Structures are given as C-alpha cells and as structure tokens.
Amino acid sequence: MSLKNAYLAEIMETVIKRNPAEPEFHQAVKEVLESFEPLVDRHPEFVKAGIFERIVEPERFIMFRVPWVDDNGKVQVNRGFRVQFNSAIGPYKGGLRFHPSVYAGIIKFLGFEQTFKNSLTGLPIGGAKGGSDFDPKGKSDAEVMRFCQSFMTELYRHIGPDTDVPAGDIGVGGREIGFMYGQYKRIKNDFTGVLTGKGLTYGGSLVRTEATGYGLCYFTEEMLNAQGKSFKDSTVVISGSGNVAIYATEKAHQLGAKVVALSDSNGYIYDPEGINLDTVKQIKEVERKRIKEYVNYHPHAEYHEGCSGIWNIKCDIALPCATQNELDGEAAKTLVANGCIAVAEGANMPSTPEAVEVFLSKGVLFGPAKAANAGGVATSALEMCQNSMRYSWTFEEVDAKLKDIMVNIYKNASAAAKEYGHEGNLVVGANIAGFLKVANSMLAQGIAY
Numbered sequence: 001m002s003l004k005n006a007y008l009a010e011i012m013e014t015v016i017k018r019n020p021a022e023p024e025f026h027q028a029v030k031e032v033l034e035s036f037e038p039l040v041d042r043h044p045e046f047v048k049a050g051i052f053e054r055i056v057e058p059e060r061f062i063m064f065r066v067p068w069v070d071d072n073g074k075v076q077v078n079r080g081f082r083v084q085f086n087s088a089i090g091p092y093k094g095g096l097r098f099h100p101s102v103y104a105g106i107i108k109f110l111g112f113e114q115t116f117k118n119s120l121t122g123l124p125i126g127g128a129k130g131g132s133d134f135d136p137k138g139k140s141d142a143e144v145m146r147f148c149q150s151f152m153t154e155l156y157r158h159i160g161p162d163t164d165v166p167a168g169d170i171g172v173g174g175r176e177i178g179f180m181y182g183q184y185k186r187i188k189n190d191f192t193g194v195l196t197g198k199g200l201t202y203g204g205s206l207v208r209t210e211a212t213g214y215g216l217c218y219f220t221e222e223m224l225n226a227q228g229k230s231f232k233d234s235t236v237v238i239s240g241s242g243n244v245a246i247y248a249t250e251k252a253h254q255l256g257a258k259v260v261a262l263s264d265s266n267g268y269i270y271d272p273e274g275i276n277l278d279t280v281k282q283i284k285e286v287e288r289k290r291i292k293e294y295v296n297y298h299p300h301a302e303y304h305e306g307c308s309g310i311w312n313i314k315c316d317i318a319l320p321c322a323t324q325n326e327l328d329g330e331a332a333k334t335l336v337a338n339g340c341i342a343v344a345e346g347a348n349m350p351s352t353p354e355a356v357e358v359f360l361s362k363g364v365l366f367g368p369a370k371a372a373n374a375g376g377v378a379t380s381a382l383e384m385c386q387n388s389m390r391y392s393w394t395f396e397e398v399d400a401k402l403k404d405i406m407v408n409i410y411k412n413a414s415a416a417a418k419e420y421g422h423e424g425n426l427v428v429g430a431n432i433a434g435f436l437k438v439a440n441s442m443l444a445q446g447i448a449y
C-alpha cells in the first residue's frame with residue numbers, strides 16, 4: 001500500500017522533514033498513516049482537531065549523557081533517550097532498549113508504535129520508549145551496574161509511578177531493571193512501582209518474564225482458531241533467542257507445536273527433533289553465551305552462520321522475535337513458497353513493508369507487532385496494578401488475564417478491520433482500533449492554546 005490521501009501524505013512529508021535521517025520512524029509512521037485512509041472521511045472531527053498531525057509528534061523527547069567508569073578505570077560515555085510520546089489515556093509506558101544500534105529514530109519508532117499497542121491492551125497506559133546505545137554484551141556485571149546507575153541518575157527526574165513507568169526491551173532484562181530500580185530508590189527514597197519487569201522479591205509480577213512470548217502465542221492461536229486451525233502438530237520457526245523468543249518457544253511447545261529453529265545476531269540453529277528449551281535457557285539466560293553453543297549439547301542439530309537463512313526453513317508458522325526489519329520481501333516469498341500459513345510478530349516491526357505486502361497479498365494470516373506482542377506491556381500494566389494494591393496475584397490469575405487480553409486484542413483488531421472495509425487485514429485493524437481510543441481522549445482533553 002502507498003499513501004494515496006493527499007492530507008495524510010502531507011503529514012508524512014512533515015514527519016520526514018522534522019525527523020531527518022530517521023528511516024525506522026518514517027517507516028512506522030507511514031504504515032500507520034496508510035491504515036488511517038478510511039478514517040479521514042468518516043471522522044472530520046479528528047481532522048478539525050489536528051489529531052493526525054498531533055499523534056505523530058512526541059509530547060516530549062529527552063536525550064542525555066550517560067558517563068560511567070569501566071573495569072579498567074576508563075571513563076566511557078553513552079547516550080540516553082526517553083521519548084514520552086502520548087499520555088492521552090494514561091501514564092507513559094514503554095521499555096528501555098540497550099543496544100549499539102539505538103539512536104533517536106529507533107526510540108521514536110518504538111515510542112510511536114507503543115502508543116497504539118498500549119491502547120489495544122484496553123488498559124490505561126500511554127506510549128513511551130527509551131534506551132541507550134550502550135552494549136551490555138561482553139560487559140561485567142559491575143560495568144552493567146555502573147552504567148544502569150548512571151542512566152537512572154538522569155532518568156529518575158522524568159519518570160514516576162503516575163508519570164512514566166519504563167520496563168525492559170532488547171538488552172534490558174531482570175538484571176538491568178534491578179540495578180536501575182535500586183538507583184531510583186536510593187535517589188528518591190520511594191518504594192513505588194516506577195519500573196516493571198522487577199524481580200519477584202521486590203514488586204515484580206508473576207508471568208511478566210513469560211508475558212510477551214506467551215501472549216504472542218495466545219494471539220496467534222486465536223488468529224489460527226478463527227480459521228479452524230491451531231498450533232497443534234505444526235512446525236514453527238522462531239527468530240531470536242532472547243526473552244520473547246524463549247517464552248514463545250515454551251508456549252508453542254505447550255500448545256502442541258514443534259519449534260525447530262532459533263537464532264541470534266550471529267546465526268541460527270536448526271533442530272528437526274524440536275528445540276530443547278532447557279538447553280537454550282541454560283545457554284542464554286544463565287551463561288549469557290551464543291546460540292551456536294546449542295550444537296555442543298545436541299550434535300544432531302545444525303548451526304548456520306548469518307541469521308537471515310532461518311526463513312528458508314520449511315514451517316507452518318513463523319514468529320519473528322529478534323529485531324526490526326529482520327524479515328524482508330524475499331524471505332517472505334520463501335516462507336510462502338514453503339507453505340507457511342501464519343506469521344505473527346513478537347519483535348517490533350520485524351517485517352519490512354515489502355514482506356507485509358507479500359503476506360497480505362498471499363492470504364497468509366498476519367499478526368502485526370502492535371497487536372501480537374502487546375502481552376508484555378499488558379502484563380507490565382498488571383504489575384503496576386498489583387504494586388498500587390500492594391498485593392500479588394498468582395501465576396494462574398495473571399496468566400488468565402493475559403490470555404483474555406490477547407483474545408480481546410485479536411477480536412477488536414479483527415472487528416475494526418471489518419468495520420473500516422479491510423476485513424482480515426489485522427495491520428489496518430490494529431492501527432485503527434488502537435488509534436480510536438487515543439484520538440477520542442485527545443479530543444476530549446482539548447488543545448493547550
């Protein structure tokens with residue numbers, strides 16, 4: 001699809017001009033604006049109030065220096081970011097990413113998408129994202145701690161349990177959240193739910209670790225069920241081997257599927273007998289090593305250098321769970337040629353626009369990230385809820401709520417797609433369903449003259 005509506009095309013031009021050299025942000029905005037074409041004529045009130053122009057511009061963008069001292073006593077300097085994109089329906093909420101590829105364009109694309117995703121969960125959370133170009137890989141625990149403390153020494157003044165509640169993302173797991181939470185508490189002398197993804201001993205929620213991967217599978221199962229299909233007895237390929245990929249693998253196995261491949265940024269493993277997840281958890285979560293170690297434990301499995309080859313493996317269902325733009329048009333064509341019937345995005349924007357076009361035009365069931373991976377932030381919102389109540393729900397209680405939320409997201413996205421003339425297109429459906437609640441709230445709250 002391309003942007004046909006002149007009014008929306010002009011908004012896109014302004015976004016490009018205002019945010020030069022930020023292609024990921026442009027890509028995310030363009031996809032959303034394309035979905036809004038059926039809205040413009042039907043909602044003149046949004047046009048009049050400038051909602052479309054306002055929603056693509058972050059409410060606030062914070063950039064800061066993060067100096068820290070490495071184990072050799074050398075001073076290192078990284079750059080920190082927080083974008084507070086939209087607070088129309090609740091306090092800002094979104095993860096922190098630590099990866100060398102992080103810059104303003106990545107943070108804006110993620111914060112923009114987060115606004116719609118958070119709305120789709122049905123919970124009262126606004127959109128935000130943050131992070132740094134710091135690379136935790138190969139750093140000692142002490143270095144990671146010093147970095148996290150320095151990062152929070154600036155970030156603390158911009159966040160709060162009713163203002164902005166960050167969480168994890170790529171490179172930010174339980175260890176990093178713990179170090180940042182400790183520093184926030186030291187500075188503010190407040191024990192509040194200012195971060196989610198916390199450890200279970202200090203305010204974390206059961207199921208938060210598993211939530212994005214589990215939620216992805218609940219969403220995918222619902223999407224498959226609507227067509228009389230399911231995970232049972234299917235072959236699944238999952239990219240990545242981090243938090244999302246690991247728990248998507250766990251849930252897919254529980255639902256009766258066989259996951260045969262996982263990857264990291266160096267290469268992928270193929271285990272035709274089905275991935276042994278205990279081995280992967282030991283390698284990635286305990287030893288923090290590379291996925292290629294897997295073949296040392298399971299010599300019948302194969303390791304291949306380079307991560308894009310993973311999409312050549314024949315499968316029924318593909319779940320990209322690594323990073324943005326990891327699955328391009330060619331990979332999408334190969335998946336389709338090999339009989340893949342469903343793709344759901346665990347990562348944010350993992351499919352290029354060309355890949356999405358291939359899936360939609362070939363009738364592959366396609367679950368876009370905003371809908372399919374919303375389980376993580378939804379469970380973060382449940383963590384906030386438990387923190388406010390000073391109470392903890394059981395694993396089964398949180399898991400049941402997560403499942404309900406994912407089923408509802410599928411139903412709402414599906415209904416919106418139908419209502420706005422794009423039945424079966426969950427890209428359009430998720431964008432519109434997520435947008436309407438935010439837009440109506442912005443409308444109700446007026447403009448500051």
Ligand code: NDP
Binds near residue numbers: 169172240242376377
């Ligand atoms: P992790 O850091 O736990 O894992 C990321 C995985 O992706 C690692 O296996 C990593 O490999 C791989 N990866 C990273 N960059 C690349 C790259 N350029 N090419 C190939 N592989 C790469 O992150 P998460 O699992 O938390 O996040 C994965 C995706 O899911 C991201 O897009 C994130 O935004 C999204 N997401 C995460 C949520 C969460 O709750 N954690 C919630 C919603 C979305 P390596 O070790 O080699 O870098």
